[in-house]
Amino acid sequence: MAIAYPHFFGSDKLTAEVALMGPTPSLPPVILTQDELKKIAAYKAVEFVQSGMVLGLGTGSTAKHAVDRIGQLLIQGKLNNIIGIPTSKKTHEQAVSLGIPLSDLDSHPVVDLAIDGADEVDPYMNLVKGRGGSLLREKMIESACKKFVVIVDESKLVQHLGGSGLAMPVEIVPFCWKFSAQRLELLFKESGCVAKLRTYSENGEPFVTDNGNYIIDLYLKKDIGDLKAASDAILRLPGVVEHGMFLGMATTVIVAGELGVRVKSK
Ligand SMILES: O=C(CO)[C@H](O)[C@H](O)COP(=O)(O)O
Numbered sequence: 001m002a003i004a005y006p007h008f009f010g011s012d013k014l015t016a017e018v019a020l021m022g023p024t025p026s027l028p029p030v031i032l033t034q035d036e037l038k039k040i041a042a043y044k045a046v047e048f049v050q051s052g053m054v055l056g057l058g059t060g061s062t063a064k065h066a067v068d069r070i071g072q073l074l075i076q077g078k079l080n081n082i083i084g085i086p087t088s089k090k091t092h093e094q095a096v097s098l099g100i101p102l103s104d105l106d107s108h109p110v111v112d113l114a115i116d117g118a119d120e121v122d123p124y125m126n127l128v129k130g131r132g133g134s135l136l137r138e139k140m141i142e143s144a145c146k147k148f149v150v151i152v153d154e155s156k157l158v159q160h161l162g163g164s165g166l167a168m169p170v171e172i173v174p175f176c177w178k179f180s181a182q183r184l185e186l187l188f189k190e191s192g193c194v195a196k197l198r199t200y201s202e203n204g205e206p207f208v209t210d211n212g213n214y215i216i217d218l219y220l221k222k223d224i225g226d227l228k229a230a231s232d233a234i235l236r237l238p239g240v241v242e243h244g245m246f247l248g249m250a251t252t253v254i255v256a257g258e259l260g261v262r263v264k265s266k
């Protein structure tokens with residue numbers, strides 16, 4: 001929850017400066033929801049977008065606002081010649097519905113800028129991503145970016161990745177998934193790791209990613225220490241496709257919260 005202006009979203013130019021001015025005597029403060037904070041971060045990120053760019057289009061409820069905004073600016077003629085590279089089938093559908101021209105990494109192996117949400121952000125701008133299930137395409141596209149702008153509300157800020165008690169996702173091939181889950185659990189035994197297959201809440205069937213894989217969510221009681229070592233160890237396991245730790249990839253993090261919008265860059 002945060003305090004801001006009633007006309008906050010009416011403005012075309014939503015800037016950090018506006019957000020940081022604080023309440024004025026003439027305008028009563030209103031409470032912003034988490035989704036409104038996500039939208040503020042997303043709109044701020046879109047200010048980095050310039051005509052002619054190849055753009056990585058993120059996935060999730062925060063990134064959705066950024067994609068909507070890009071679509072809006074294209075329709076208004078304020079952006080031109082954008083090529084979007086969606087990080088999931090869902091974002092692909094959204095971008096198509098907005099008329100954003102699309103391509104892929106095969107045709108555009110260098111991406112100027114990607115904008116995406118995250119599940120956790122540590123003080124060094126390392127991320128956990130993939131609670132929305134799109135970590136593989138996100139990592140491929142965001143590793144091809146010159147600039148990677150991460151957009152979050154402040155609830156996503158953590159001291160240590162994996163320390164929030166929420167899932168650390170690992171994408172695996174479906175073949176003998178229990179074996180992979182056991183190996184992952186064993187790997188982080190000292191952190192009290194519990195590995196669970198992600199399932200659809202409606203029918204308990206395994207969640208299937210856009211690439212036809214499964215996701216094992218790791219729940220850790222203690223942080224996993226050296227992130228690079230943990231990343232390498234996970235990737236060495238046969239059956240693992242990718243994990244949700246995005247280490248050293250973000251170039252900017254935009255955080256919307258009670259005190260307004262903060263922009264942190266490398
Ligand atoms: O990594 C992701 C999807 O794979 C999302 O970016 C992440 O889960 C954050 O989602 P949201 O913006 O809905 O909180």
